[in-house]
Amino acid sequence: TILKEPPKIQRLDDSVVNRIAAGEVIQRPVSAVKELVENSLDAGSTSVNVAVKDGGLKLIQVSDDGHGIRYEDLPILCERHTTSKLSKYEDLLSIKSMGFRGEALASMTYVGHVMVTTITKGQLHGYRASYRDGVMENEPKACAAVKGTQIMVENLFYNMIARRKTLQNSSDDYTKIVDLLSRFAIHYTNVSFSCRKHGASRSDVHSIATSSRMDSIRTVYGVSVARNLIKIEASDNDSSTSLFAMDGFISNSNYVAKKTTMVLFINDRLVECSALKRAIEIVYAATLPKASKPFIYMSIVLPPEHVDVNVHPTKREVSLLNLEVIIEKIQSVVESKLRDSDETRTFQEQT
Ligand code: ADP
Ligand code: MG
Numbered sequence: 458t459i460l461k462e463p464p465k466i467q468r469l470d471d472s473v474v475n476r477i478a479a480g481e482v483i484q485r486p487v488s489a490v491k492e493l494v495e496n497s498l499d500a501g502s503t504s505v506n507v508a509v510k511d512g513g514l515k516l517i518q519v520s521d522d523g524h525g526i527r528y529e530d531l532p533i534l535c536e537r538h539t540t541s542k543l544s545k546y547e548d549l550l551s552i553k554s555m556g557f558r559g560e561a562l563a564s565m566t567y568v569g570h571v572m573v574t575t576i577t578k579g580q581l582h583g584y585r586a587s588y589r590d591g592v593m594e595n596e597p598k599a600c601a602a603v604k605g606t607q608i609m610v611e612n613l614f615y616n617m618i619a620r621r622k623t624l625q626n627s628s629d630d631y632t633k634i635v636d637l638l639s640r641f642a643i644h645y646t647n648v649s650f651s652c653r654k655h656g657a658s659r660s661d662v663h664s665i666a667t668s669s670r671m672d673s674i675r676t677v678y679g680v681s682v683a684r685n686l687i688k689i690e691a692s693d694n695d696s697s698t699s700l701f702a703m704d705g706f707i708s709n710s711n712y713v714a715k716k717t718t719m720v721l722f723i724n725d726r727l728v729e730c731s732a733l734k735r736a737i738e739i740v741y742a743a744t745l746p747k748a749s750k751p752f753i754y755m756s757i758v759l760p761p762e763h764v765d766v767n768v769h770p771t772k773r774e775v776s777l778l779n780l781e782v783i784i785e786k787i788q789s790v791v792e793s794k795l796r797d798s799d800e801t802r803t804f805q806e807q808t
Pocket of ligand 2 (some may be wrong): 492493496555556557559561562
């Protein structure tokens, strides 16, 4: 047999490596919005406003009133692996911020055009700089600015033709962005959020800071959802298992929907957990056989060392210690709450 010559292995250019990695972190416009909003929340903002053009492909603009970015930091702001949130690996064990990788802004500059306007406390004016491929394109220009930071991402995926085409044909990215902001709005009740199409006077999500979770759910998801919710709580301080606390709202038997809505925060991070979602759906199907798919808002708090936040480049999933125990506990709380509420209802209908 004739052995073929092995192909030569070569080192990829940084620019190629970075563009490949960026496509993974920023999968669609909504992923960029999530990163930007998380940065705004990490910056201690009390107000986060989003404007979007063409489903986010033409423009994503996120403005906040957070602590801003130092002038000296602007040159490296969008380089890969530059962050103010982590300095050594061990910090990850106790990380409270949502960001830690220093990759999001960099990624955006590899797949779009990024412009940052920011002002820090006590400054008379702000600065504006634009970035491409990780690099600041010009000296920061002094400009008028109100408190905080505004980040604009334009022409997302301009250099990824296939992805741009696929996304152009799907009209649902704006819907995904609205959905994302709705989720943040009902968890971060001390922050006001808005989301609108660029140029539109009406916003599609508009929440005001409130002390009541129920009020914010009513504002964001509407009365028809809010009036059919049951409060749930669970905690486990048994030293044999993990410490955990959960609280939230779940829909009762009067709620009608074709699809499950599950808004899940673990240690204040918006995440997905399909195992938990399925486990709750099973309880609904068994307890309220005629009821529709549930609406669930749930916030779970665990010791930070029990959560591995670093399992996915988009940080969409986290992995938990003792997930089975936690799921069982939540299932039993959900089941008993649903039974109680269903019995009350049957009783009310009879009388
Ligand atoms: P990470 O959030 O993982 O640190 P990012 O690329 O998302 O990485 O952001 C890099 C850094 O830029 C952050 O660590 C933070 O210091 C700064 N930054 C980004 N967005 C904002 C913002 N809206 N307000 C203040 N600082 C910000
Ligand atoms: Mg970030």
